[in-house]
Amino acid sequence: MMNKYFAIGIPTINQAEYLQSTLQLYIEDFPDTHIYILDNGIQNFNKQYENVEITRNFDPFCISKSWNWLAKKIYQDHEHALILNDDIYLGTDSKDIIKLLKTPGDLFCAQHEYDYFSAFVLPKKTFNECGGFDEEYTGCYYEDSDYLRTMSVVHGKNPIFSHVLNAAIFRRNSSVTKDPKLAEGRHINERRYISKWGGPISGETFKTPFGK
Secondary structure: OOOOEEEEEEEEOHHHHHHHOOOOOHHHHHOOOOOOEEEEEOOOOOOOEEEEEEEEOOOOOOHHHHHHHHHHHHHHHOOOOEEEEEOOOOOOOOOHHHHHHHHOOOEHHHHHHHOOOEEEEEHHHHHHHHHOOOOOOOOOOHHHHHHHHHHHHHOOOEEEEEEHHHHEEOOOHHHHHHOOHHHOOOEEEEEHHHHOOOOOOOOOOOOOOOOO
């Protein structure tokens, strides 16, 4: 019987070779859990698994849109979306995640500084109340900090940073390392963040988006 409490979503663009081997581990760790892969790079996944669904996206999404797409897909049948980077191996199992989610909280993130969203669980309730990630952020960077501020400052929600979501194997920025073009929009995103919140990260002055 499949786990109906949460499902896993993984966006990917150029890490198929690494992700393919990691999926084998996730099949063992989460044998009762649906895993949804959003492939923004039209990559070659040689092996298929019964509980893994791969969607090949011919119009690549930025990371915020990818997260939103996966969350909405998962919420059709589950109350929680466990979103993972394609360059990590989480190293936990269904029992640990379900135990974590019994703790009151509106968002569950890893404890890695600057990489809280390398692994996170977003409840459907929080997504419905706070909205999704801001898809005006291009490529990657700043969409995670933006969401933390939106949910905590604007909506009064409480994120929980848990060791349960700390990856056992973590290759920070490996997609960008492989393709530096993926980071070209970083300064554009930084300007949007400053404009939206009245200052840089840790120096924000607005309590609402764009001070409105």
